[in-house]
Amino acid sequence: MDLNQIQVDLAKFAHDRDWDQFHSVRNLGLALMGEVGELAELLQWVDDNDVSKFLAAGGRERLGEELADILFYLVRIADVGGVDLSSAVQSKFEENSSKYPVGKSKGNSKKYDELG
Amino acid sequence: MDLNQIQVDLAKFAHDRDWDQFHSVRNLGLALMGEVGELAELLQWVDDNDVSKFLAAGGRERLGEELADILFYLVRIADVGGVDLSSAVQSKFEENSSKYPVGKSKGNSKKYDELG
Amino acid sequence: MDLNQIQVDLAKFAHDRDWDQFHSVRNLGLALMGEVGELAELLQWVDDNDVSKFLAAGGRERLGEELADILFYLVRIADVGGVDLSSAVQSKFEENSSKYPVGKSKGNSKKYDELG
Amino acid sequence: MDLNQIQVDLAKFAHDRDWDQFHSVRNLGLALMGEVGELAELLQWVDDNDVSKFLAAGGRERLGEELADILFYLVRIADVGGVDLSSAVQSKFEENSSKYPVGKSKGNSKKYDELG
Numbered sequence: 001m002d003l004n005q006i007q008v009d010l011a012k013f014a015h016d017r018d019w020d021q022f023h024s025v026r027n028l029g030l031a032l033m034g035e036v037g038e039l040a041e042l043l044q045w046v047d048d049n050d051v052s053k054f055l056a057a058g059g060r061e062r063l064g065e066e067l068a069d070i071l072f073y074l075v076r077i078a079d080v081g082g083v084d085l086s087s088a089v090q091s092k093f094e095e096n097s098s099k100y101p102v103g104k105s106k107g108n109s110k111k112y113d114e115l116g
Numbered sequence: 117m118d119l120n121q122i123q124v125d126l127a128k129f130a131h132d133r134d135w136d137q138f139h140s141v142r143n144l145g146l147a148l149m150g151e152v153g154e155l156a157e158l159l160q161w162v163d164d165n166d167v168s169k170f171l172a173a174g175g176r177e178r179l180g181e182e183l184a185d186i187l188f189y190l191v192r193i194a195d196v197g198g199v200d201l202s203s204a205v206q207s208k209f210e211e212n213s214s215k216y217p218v219g220k221s222k223g224n225s226k227k228y229d230e231l232g
Numbered sequence: 233m234d235l236n237q238i239q240v241d242l243a244k245f246a247h248d249r250d251w252d253q254f255h256s257v258r259n260l261g262l263a264l265m266g267e268v269g270e271l272a273e274l275l276q277w278v279d280d281n282d283v284s285k286f287l288a289a290g291g292r293e294r295l296g297e298e299l300a301d302i303l304f305y306l307v308r309i310a311d312v313g314g315v316d317l318s319s320a321v322q323s324k325f326e327e328n329s330s331k332y333p334v335g336k337s338k339g340n341s342k343k344y345d346e347l348g
Numbered sequence: 349m350d351l352n353q354i355q356v357d358l359a360k361f362a363h364d365r366d367w368d369q370f371h372s373v374r375n376l377g378l379a380l381m382g383e384v385g386e387l388a389e390l391l392q393w394v395d396d397n398d399v400s401k402f403l404a405a406g407g408r409e410r411l412g413e414e415l416a417d418i419l420f421y422l423v424r425i426a427d428v429g430g431v432d433l434s435s436a437v438q439s440k441f442e443e444n445s446s447k448y449p450v451g452k453s454k455g456n457s458k459k460y461d462e463l464g
Binding site: 138143146147149150151152153154156157159160161 | 254259262263265266267268269270272273275276277
């Protein structure tokens, strides 16, 4: 699914409901944080070793719902804030590629700039 | 930009760096929350009335960076958790469409199920 | 340490720096979320089985710093929002006691209202 | 209300319900993030100019509940992580006092280390 298409669909969704008045960058930011809280709640008591079991027993569907909710607000923030999300994704990907070169980062979860 | 393509690119990125061992659903969830915290920090002292000024003065680029970071972890969680993100987005969009019918939701930020 | 004392000290701290103008409930809420993001970042790659090792190797001190940061904003929000935090703590504790009676909740992480 | 007393009360609360098995540092961290999400949700559509009205119309009580929930998990994390919270608060307060000297920080929301 294309990010731009999601953005267009959500803009229409908000516009049709006259919700643009509520969709300021900060309001949407807080709304995104609310959804992220639901993701945290979904995972809070799932032991690391039980994640597969949790996902198989309905957790996968709920996870998908929370991720979609977060993504919607993320895309709305980009739209309202005038951010070209595809561009930002492209730039960040390139930045990460040079920040974490394969050789130095291999098997290391530490941030490259902490590695010296 | 296509969500599936981002997912494929990030999977390769992680694989090349031998990072799959760190990318459990819960680890990635916490990493996403860390990035969401950076979004909050970016917006914390920006008065609602000063958002346009903030965005024009370099804020837009920083906003794009934070949104990309959040999106990356979101897509990674979907991948590692076996969630079909495009499908989840489609389902959620349809669910929202019937949950918030245009007539009842117009100009109202309250959740539809609170409206009775 | 007394919650009211922390509240008084932080109010003076903000007042002395002329920071009251920035300390609206929503600004402080976002600032708290920024600090919570740092907590998430601190814990993101720590395997559940390695927490003790992490805490012993400097993690405990950093954990204390993040918790203090979060607490500061939490107390400031209460102050600015006119919430009597000690009262709220007392009420919530009593509410939880009746919501999760020992007999029904024993060894069960599910919320009581989900247990029926 | 005393932080240590809250800590003792909550430890007994968890112990009585046999919840210690769930209360790892990371689980509690995610639970705290879930509650922070509820705080975000509470504030998401409240216009900055309408905060007083919101607080007066029942918002203050709900704000108190969310803050108490966050505080409970914060105190539990300290307990389970072996953090002396009162000490951490004291240290952080002193650190902030020297990091943000009154003269340089007055009326400025920028972090001192960004001010040069």
